Amino acid sequence: MTRVNHQPSNDPHTSTPTGAGPRGTSHEHDHDGPPRTVEEHLRAVTELIGDSPWSRREPLRSPLEQAAGRVLAQDVEAGLDLPPFTNSQMDGYALRSADTAAPSTLRGTPEHADATVGNRVTNSVTSSGTFESNGHRTTLRVGPTVPAGHAPQPIEPGQAIPVMTGAALPPGADCVVPVEDVLPSGFHEPGSAVSVPAGQLPGRFVRPAGDDVVRGTRLLRAGDRLTPLAVGACAALGLRDVLVRPPLRVGILTTGDEVVPPGSARGPAQIFDSNATILRAALADAGVEVVMVRHVPDDDDALRALLAADDDTRRPDLWVSSGGISEGAFEVVRRVLGASGLAEFSEFLHVAMQPGGPQGLARVNGVPFVCFPGNPVSTWVSCEMFLRPALSAVTGALSPRPEIRVPSADRLDSLPERSRVVRAHWDGQVIRKIGGYGSHLLAVAAGVNALVMLPPGQDEVSPGQEVTVRLLT
Ligand SMILES: Nc1nc2c(c(=O)[nH]1)N[C@H]1C(S)=C(S)[C@@H](COP(=O)(O)OP(=O)(O)OC[C@H]3O[C@@H](n4cnc5c(N)ncnc54)[C@H](O)[C@@H]3O)O[C@H]1N2
Numbered sequence: 001m002t003r004v005n006h007q008p009s010n011d012p013h014t015s016t017p018t019g020a021g022p023r024g025t026s027h028e029h030d031h032d033g034p035p036r037t038v039e040e041h042l043r044a045v046t047e048l049i050g051d052s053p054w055s056r057r058e059p060l061r062s063p064l065e066q067a068a069g070r071v072l073a074q075d076v077e078a079g080l081d082l083p084p085f086t087n088s089q090m091d092g093y094a095l096r097s098a099d100t101a102a103p104s105t106l107r108g109t110p111e112h113a114d115a116t117v118g119n120r121v122t123n124s125v126t127s128s129g130t131f132e133s134n135g136h137r138t139t140l141r142v143g144p145t146v147p148a149g150h151a152p153q154p155i156e157p158g159q160a161i162p163v164m165t166g167a168a169l170p171p172g173a174d175c176v177v178p179v180e181d182v183l184p185s186g187f188h189e190p191g192s193a194v195s196v197p198a199g200q201l202p203g204r205f206v207r208p209a210g211d212d213v214v215r216g217t218r219l220l221r222a223g224d225r226l227t228p229l230a231v232g233a234c235a236a237l238g239l240r241d242v243l244v245r246p247p248l249r250v251g252i253l254t255t256g257d258e259v260v261p262p263g264s265a266r267g268p269a270q271i272f273d274s275n276a277t278i279l280r281a282a283l284a285d286a287g288v289e290v291v292m293v294r295h296v297p298d299d300d301d302a303l304r305a306l307l308a309a310d311d312d313t314r315r316p317d318l319w320v321s322s323g324g325i326s327e328g329a330f331e332v333v334r335r336v337l338g339a340s341g342l343a344e345f346s347e348f349l350h351v352a353m354q355p356g357g358p359q360g361l362a363r364v365n366g367v368p369f370v371c372f373p374g375n376p377v378s379t380w381v382s383c384e385m386f387l388r389p390a391l392s393a394v395t396g397a398l399s400p401r402p403e404i405r406v407p408s409a410d411r412l413d414s415l416p417e418r419s420r421v422v423r424a425h426w427d428g429q430v431i432r433k434i435g436g437y438g439s440h441l442l443a444v445a446a447g448v449n450a451l452v453m454l455p456p457g458q459d460e461v462s463p464g465q466e467v468t469v470r471l472l473t
């Protein structure tokens, strides 16, 4: 059916987000003309979202425990060395490597050295010196233990100081011998004799101050996404909070007289709303905040009222809608945004993609609208193909999905003039198509974790032929 109430607007501020394209000059663009490519539409969505109220909002100070996944709005400089002090990498004995050097440089004489423990040769403590070496092992006297977290005394010549992993190295000690290499094994009382393999090298099993990062180094930059290790590094530097970009606030809008909330009374010609849940879930890890989820029936006034009620403090930075954009008689989104003069900009068009062909973009009161088609799989595929990549480019709060090239287990039907995005499952070895191509086939596709991208015009894919797969997990 031909849609009603579609008139060009007289708004003088009309512009497109791209400022170009096959339909780049009029206020509302029609379906006529060649469809837009996937890449062209992604550019248009990215440009539209790039100019949202979010881009003008002030950074927030976020406690570290809530900052993972956010994007830094400041550089982070190391205010101290990490590690802050030289410490032991092993549970063992800290010592002076020079004390285990060649016998000629040591006090004591190698001929006393004849005790054998297991297949190791050890030495004994002499009456005159504190240690001696036979060239294989050196005997030292145990000093006071340094637990992690306790400041040590300087080491004395000939001493072996029990240290635990992470304990500060006693000043003067320059290496650590793991407890497994010490005889007799274990940690011993101060004054006991222990032997260690001779010829220890300075720095062995020692983590010097500043080994990880030196004070004054710029560790993170504004725009970096805070990974678990990034917030961990901030914690290691003693920071309690960081300045982050606020999350982009998203409003989700579903449409249609036939759509009712799950759990409510459903009329005989009605369906439960799946798209609100799909969109919310698809954006859960996208670094955005879903601030409202609304539904309007196929009633222009209901949508106008929703937008009018949309006050400054609560309004989203971006609306994402499903349904009401194609060729029917009651396309509420298209009518209100496309033709009523309410929007500063709008375009409703076809992208050469299946599913997700019909698409719309608009801006109302400075807030971008990304309008997806109503079929559940079309909405979801549109989110994967356009919204998530655009958010990734604009906010930096989510990473692009990885793509791999692998052989398809199944025959796949490509389309002559459109990209086809095929629901699939990747088990780490094999990519398999799931369900049919129809965009209403949601339930059978519940296990989908990958999308096969078939470019337009490619021949049918035979089993074993390589395809491009976007991984979603
Ligand atoms: N004459 C034409 N008809 C259609 C065309 C076309 O080019 N010419 N395109 C078809 C394609 S492709 C799609 S996709 C849909 C897109 O239509 P709309 O975006 O206008 O979406 P609706 O008509 O409102 O709904 C389509 C379909 O999806 C169901 N739906 C809608 N919202 C939800 C929801 N929240 N949860 C679950 N299901 C929902 C709705 O009941 C319809 O079955 O248009 C084709 N038609």
Ligand code: MOO
Pocket: 353, 354, 355, 356, 357, 358, 373, 375, 378, 438, 439
């Ligand atoms: O292209 Mo419509 O978006 O699924 O079937």
